[in-house]
Amino acid sequence: MTRAVLSIGSNLGDRLGYLRLAVAGFADVLVAASPVYETAPWGVLDQDDFLNAVLIVESADVDEWGWLRRGQQLERDAERVRELRWGPRTLDVDVVTVDDVRSTDPELLLPHPGAHERATVLIPWLDVAPDAVLPGHGPVAELLRGVSAEGVRRRDDLTLTP
Ligand SMILES: Nc1ncnc2c1ncn2[C@@H]1O[C@H](COP(=O)(O)OP(=O)(O)OP(=O)(O)O)[C@@H](O)[C@H]1O
Numbered sequence: 001m002t003r004a005v006l007s008i009g010s011n012l013g014d015r016l017g018y019l020r021l022a023v024a025g026f027a028d029v030l031v032a033a034s035p036v037y038e039t040a041p042w043g044v045l046d047q048d049d050f051l052n053a054v055l056i057v058e059s060a061d062v063d064e065w066g067w068l069r070r071g072q073q074l075e076r077d078a079e080r081v082r083e084l085r086w087g088p089r090t091l092d093v094d095v096v097t098v099d100d101v102r103s104t105d106p107e108l109l110l111p112h113p114g115a116h117e118r119a120t121v122l123i124p125w126l127d128v129a130p131d132a133v134l135p136g137h138g139p140v141a142e143l144l145r146g147v148s149a150e151g152v153r154r155r156d157d158l159t160l161t162p
């Protein structure tokens with residue numbers, strides 16, 4: 001059995017629809033889905049706001065590479081076009097952690113190297129897992145104390161399950 005934490009994001013087109021597409025794609029393995037947050041972009045600042053959320057998924061049949069592949073298939077289903085690094089996208093699925101697996105393979109870095117400093121990941125993750133620990137970094141609740149939550153707004157009017 002593996003349990004993964006996935007960060008999903010969209011800032012192009014039907015943003016909520018794309019996040020829902022991801023949730024539907026993981027419906028058979030879904031343990032929890034966080035609230036939806038509207039977030040100011042980081043990385044490339046001159047782009048539209050994102051919707052972000054975190055999913056917890058679990059399966060006896062999927063290893064860390066399987067979670068990556070399933071996320072990438074959903075990105076393709078969302079007709080994502082790879083253009084700019086950190087640029088606009090219909091759907092991004094990042095594998096944040098898979099249990100306490102460590103990987104330095106550039107195709108699958110685990111834990112995700114940006115997670116510890118991204119409020120867009122840490123805030124929704126804490127919502128669904130208050131005791132979560134990011135391997136190598138510590139409790140998510142503590143990491144959040146060192147990160148600015150500016151530009152991260154909870155959107156309770158948007159729900160991931162229709
Ligand atoms: N933990 C991970 N989750 C998802 N993709 C990963 C992970 N580690 C490495 N990758 C690789 O990253 C590439 C995808 O990069 P992508 O363009 O989505 O990056 P990004 O989302 O713009 O930036 P960031 O990875 O900083 O969020 C893929 O080739 C994938 O194999």
Ligand SMILES: Nc1nc2c(c(=O)[nH]1)N=C(CO)CN2
Pocket residue numbers: 008009010039040041042043044050052085086087092120
């Ligand atoms: N707020 C926010 N900004 C981003 C995001 C994201 O998910 N949320 N993803 C990016 C590329 O991975 C680049 N910038």
